[in-house]
Amino acid sequence: MEKVNLQGVRLFAPASIANISCGFDVLGLCLENIGDYMEIRRSEKAGIHITSIKGQDLPLEAKKNVAGVAGLALLEAHNPQLGFEISIEKNIKPGSGIGSSAASAAGTVAGINYLLGSPYTNKQLIPFAMEGERLACGTAHADNVAPTLMGGFTLVRDTNPLDVCALPTPLELTATVIHPKIEVKTADARAVLKKRVTLQTAIQQWANVGALVSSLYEEDYELLSRSLVDEIVEPIRSILIPHFSKLKKACSDAGALGSGISGSGPSVFALSKGMTTANKVANAMHEVYAKTDIPYDIYVSPVKSTGVSFLEDLS
Amino acid sequence: MEKVNLQGVRLFAPASIANISCGFDVLGLCLENIGDYMEIRRSEKAGIHITSIKGQDLPLEAKKNVAGVAGLALLEAHNPQLGFEISIEKNIKPGSGIGSSAASAAGTVAGINYLLGSPYTNKQLIPFAMEGERLACGTAHADNVAPTLMGGFTLVRDTNPLDVCALPTPLELTATVIHPKIEVKTADARAVLKKRVTLQTAIQQWANVGALVSSLYEEDYELLSRSLVDEIVEPIRSILIPHFSKLKKACSDAGALGSGISGSGPSVFALSKGMTTANKVANAMHEVYAKTDIPYDIYVSPVKSTGVSFLEDLS
Numbered sequence: 051m052e053k054v055n056l057q058g059v060r061l062f063a064p065a066s067i068a069n070i071s072c073g074f075d076v077l078g079l080c081l082e083n084i085g086d087y088m089e090i091r092r093s094e095k096a097g098i099h100i101t102s103i104k105g106q107d108l109p110l111e112a113k114k115n116v117a118g119v120a121g122l123a124l125l126e127a128h129n130p131q132l133g134f135e136i137s138i139e140k141n142i143k144p145g146s147g148i149g150s151s152a153a154s155a156a157g158t159v160a161g162i163n164y165l166l167g168s169p170y171t172n173k174q175l176i177p178f179a180m181e182g183e184r185l186a187c188g189t190a191h192a193d194n195v196a197p198t199l200m201g202g203f204t205l206v207r208d209t210n211p212l213d214v215c216a217l218p219t220p221l222e223l224t225a226t227v228i229h230p231k232i233e234v235k236t237a238d239a240r241a242v243l244k245k246r247v248t249l250q251t252a253i254q255q256w257a258n259v260g261a262l263v264s265s266l267y268e269e270d271y272e273l274l275s276r277s278l279v280d281e282i283v284e285p286i287r288s289i290l291i292p293h294f295s296k297l298k299k300a301c302s303d304a305g306a307l308g309s310g311i312s313g314s315g316p317s318v319f320a321l322s323k324g325m326t327t328a329n330k331v332a333n334a335m336h337e338v339y340a341k342t343d344i345p346y347d348i349y350v351s352p353v354k355s356t357g358v359s360f361l362e363d364l365s
Numbered sequence: 366m367e368k369v370n371l372q373g374v375r376l377f378a379p380a381s382i383a384n385i386s387c388g389f390d391v392l393g394l395c396l397e398n399i400g401d402y403m404e405i406r407r408s409e410k411a412g413i414h415i416t417s418i419k420g421q422d423l424p425l426e427a428k429k430n431v432a433g434v435a436g437l438a439l440l441e442a443h444n445p446q447l448g449f450e451i452s453i454e455k456n457i458k459p460g461s462g463i464g465s466s467a468a469s470a471a472g473t474v475a476g477i478n479y480l481l482g483s484p485y486t487n488k489q490l491i492p493f494a495m496e497g498e499r500l501a502c503g504t505a506h507a508d509n510v511a512p513t514l515m516g517g518f519t520l521v522r523d524t525n526p527l528d529v530c531a532l533p534t535p536l537e538l539t540a541t542v543i544h545p546k547i548e549v550k551t552a553d554a555r556a557v558l559k560k561r562v563t564l565q566t567a568i569q570q571w572a573n574v575g576a577l578v579s580s581l582y583e584e585d586y587e588l589l590s591r592s593l594v595d596e597i598v599e600p601i602r603s604i605l606i607p608h609f610s611k612l613k614k615a616c617s618d619a620g621a622l623g624s625g626i627s628g629s630g631p632s633v634f635a636l637s638k639g640m641t642t643a644n645k646v647a648n649a650m651h652e653v654y655a656k657t658d659i660p661y662d663i664y665v666s667p668v669k670s671t672g673v674s675f676l677e678d679l680s
Binding site: 259 | 389390392521522523528530532558559560561562563564565567569570571572573574576577578579582591592597
């Protein structure tokens, strides 16, 4: 049922980690403690109207903004006569590699869907949010919008037609993320990839993907740790991230189950069993980067079991 | 505890399917209705002594026989003073692609382990059985011995060190296997493979492996069906199997969830939901091959949830 008396909603649009080690282009997860706040309100004027963006200098024009484009894609499918105003408090830095554009796109479509009385499931909202990703990085990928909308771990089996699986999350799994404030352009991160890989390495990679999925169902942290390996993309892309191998060793020494590049970087994530270890990993990351002149942020976060959270109905 | 009063055991060593579609070199399953019968007895004479092999012309000399080599590997690790006699009723044809050598190797080590009072787990027996595979095909792979010893679906994450996961099996999952009686040498099947694959295809493959593993946990037959795809090996190896594409279409038309090459061929397997559909698939395979002059066998079998079965204690 459409919430006709409800004028708006305040929501939390979480950050996410895509390209989880062996699950390059396929596996992602949703973060609990990092994300944007958004307010979506009904408007008399048809279309999407971005009224304010705090924290970042991003275009307000709907067609040039990922939130706008995602919202317009939803309206086009549902009812182009409807109108919504969006204001965004942007905490996730664009280009950080933890799903900044996905949060804006997913938050918008989830918020509008909420006000419409949820005619779409979270999974059905993914294609609309993917249109925002198309604007942001040229391809309508679901790597970040899938976990941002569905929560937990997600596996994108295919994008055409879209086929996304929700995977279980072991309860104590906790992420630590360092965002070195340097620019790694997605285009560059794509350009360095090799178009071909050896069959032998590919087999290792899909063995690890299968084992990683099994480890999530079994809550087998040791198997998860052994599977969190990327023999294909990480060795190449990590050259774009300063001190990557030092970071990786520091995470491992501090007890992390594994670590890798978040999205197309420059953020680096580690997964640990429990908050205590995740905090130790944060300290270890800190020690590596404090010695450099590169500014950075570090986040520690459980995996968020649900996607976008609705915080407050607005009258 | 060692069964000191027990002189021998009669057992069933099941056939298996390796290289399950996208899970090339990684995913295997154990079959219920096809396998060898073996009798393993204590002997006063140290070593492995193969006393008879019915149904096939295979070497009796232990060091030239996969059962012998696997048994000797176990004795060497455990106690080289011990001796066992082995007789085999061979129902699985060597070279059929459904784990003939694995059955002999796994049956031997499982039988000896049983008589010794099970000092090893089924998983711990895998490396001994792999020595039999090394004799049979030149590499000590675990693709078939893992499901033959552990039952159900298995995923071999790594062989060095060995890391095998037991995966759940949806209850109604049923296999249909056609064995065209032609020779496909494993060496040829390996030679045709390309050493490199495109990254794009590899990503598709590991997305399917991840989804397939998830489908087994979720008992999601539709997802299993969508994931049973091999874009890398099947298109190449299938040229070695007469009428492969006709078989594949017939299986699909008859309602199979998916189909592929069993091991390195020439057997072709299909997986279906339920015995009724699996029997329809058998008929469909029959119709394709009855028109040819190639002799063939067809088997229909549930997935066997346990590996080697012990049928009778022998005094």
